[in-house]
Amino acid sequence: MRRLLIASAAGPELSAAAVAAWAQAGVELVDGGELFADDDDTGERSAAGRAARGGEPMLLVLPPGGARASAALARGFADFGVEIAGLVLTGGADAAAVERLAGMPVVRDLDDVARLHALAAAPAKRGEVYLVGAGPGAPDLLTLRAVKLIRRADVALFDRLARSPVMDLIPAHAERIYVGKRPGAHALTQVQISALMVKLAQEGKRVLRLKGGDPFLFGRGGEEAEALAEAGVPFEVCPGVTAASGAAASALIPLTHRDHSQACVFVTGQGKDGPSGLDWPALIRANQTVAIYMGLAQLDALMAEFVAHGAPPDTPAAIVDNATRIHERVIVGTIASLGAAAAAAALKGPAIVFIGSVATLRAKLLAEAG
Ligand code: SAH
Numbered sequence: 001m002r003r004l005l006i007a008s009a010a011g012p013e014l015s016a017a018a019v020a021a022w023a024q025a026g027v028e029l030v031d032g033g034e035l036f037a038d039d040d041d042t043g044e045r046s047a048a049g050r051a052a053r054g055g056e057p058m059l060l061v062l063p064p065g066g067a068r069a070s071a072a073l074a075r076g077f078a079d080f081g082v083e084i085a086g087l088v089l090t091g092g093a094d095a096a097a098v099e100r101l102a103g104m105p106v107v108r109d110l111d112d113v114a115r116l117h118a119l120a121a122a123p124a125k126r127g128e129v130y131l132v133g134a135g136p137g138a139p140d141l142l143t144l145r146a147v148k149l150i151r152r153a154d155v156a157l158f159d160r161l162a163r164s165p166v167m168d169l170i171p172a173h174a175e176r177i178y179v180g181k182r183p184g185a186h187a188l189t190q191v192q193i194s195a196l197m198v199k200l201a202q203e204g205k206r207v208l209r210l211k212g213g214d215p216f217l218f219g220r221g222g223e224e225a226e227a228l229a230e231a232g233v234p235f236e237v238c239p240g241v242t243a244a245s246g247a248a249a250s251a252l253i254p255l256t257h258r259d260h261s262q263a264c265v266f267v268t269g270q271g272k273d274g275p276s277g278l279d280w281p282a283l284i285r286a287n288q289t290v291a292i293y294m295g296l297a298q299l300d301a302l303m304a305e306f307v308a309h310g311a312p313p314d315t316p317a318a319i320v321d322n323a324t325r326i327h328e329r330v331i332v333g334t335i336a337s338l339g340a341a342a343a344a345a346a347l348k349g350p351a352i353v354f355i356g357s358v359a360t361l362r363a364k365l366l367a368e369a370g
Pocket residue numbers: 136137211212213214215216217218219241242243244247292293294295320321322323324325349350351352353
């Protein structure tokens with residue numbers, strides 16, 4: 001039997017008799033008043049708010065209202081990470097309708113001790129994993145769904161994003177596990193990271209796996225999803241703004257444009273077998289944009305390959321370093337000039353390279369945007 005906390009989103013007068021009955025059922029009353037009556041200035045939280053952040057299951061007392069509004073309110077709390085064991089209605093809403101719309105059990109009668117017993121005896125929440133794309137850097141490029149999933153986390157696994165403001169959205173009670181490279185220690189292998197996620201989810205935790213950009217674009221999200229599926233762990237993938245999209249928007253380099261490019265190809269400059277594994281004839285085609293991820297370290301070699309495979313040396317090219325971040329830098333040139341320009345600017349990355357005549361649009365858009 002688990003402890004259930006009662007939190008009120010309504011602030012109703014709970015009768016002494018009901019409170020006593022609930023206590024008998026093993027339901028602890030946290031008279032939280034408002035669930036999220038946090039005071040941002042003092043940092044004080046209601047008892048219910050603290051418990052909610054601690055991931056404890058609770059009975060949520062809803063204010064009087066229609067079924068739809070009641071369900072929406074309950075789902076809103078759940079989206080903010082409150083673990084809801086059941087809903088208590090204080091108005092005349094149709095309990096069955098609320099149950100169906102919210103997808104949560106409803107306690108119809110405040111004195112229904114048997115029902116409370118049943119809810120308290122229900123199995124604890126199921127563990128699951130969220131593979132969440134955090135976008136290229138600017139925190140306001142996160143999707144609303146990403147924010148929702150981040151707020152639900154009991155434990156967060158991260159690597160590159162250690163210093164990202166996105167990390168501030170992780171609930172204070174959530175454990176944070178760094179799985180990237182550490183000075184003097186080996187980084188966890190991909191297999192170890194996947195195994196850790198499976199283990200944490202099997203312990204009943206909601207595991208957040210935060211990734212830069214989009215999880216399914218050069219982010220090994222596919223490999224992690226495979227491991228989770230094989231282990232039978234429920235998971236959800238939340239897309240993120242990929243570096244090419246973020247960089248394109250912020251550097252004013254449209255990825256496609258009817259006068260320039262009818263296709264856009266995303267490639268990695270660092271495949272398992274190095275850049276030589278790329279399909280060069282496909283990449284040097286006219287009227288397309290090539291976005292190269294992880295290309296900075298091999299920039300000279302990559303540009304030389306383009307020329308060697310027949311691309312005109314004056315093909316426009318650009319590099320966007322730290323796209324969407326405060327230190328963003330953009331260099332526009334040609335495939336012949338880009339390597340030297342990037343070296344002169346001492347770019348450190350992460351950086352994305354664009355090849356194609358769309359790179360020339362930046363100057364025009366900048367000039368015309370005033
Ligand atoms: N899943 C990520 C890509 C991870 S691979 C995504 O969808 O964006 C890492 C590469 O992404 C870097 O080498 C770089 O090429 C690119 N990248 C990530 N963040 C970037 C940024 N803010 N600016 C420019 N390139 C970035």
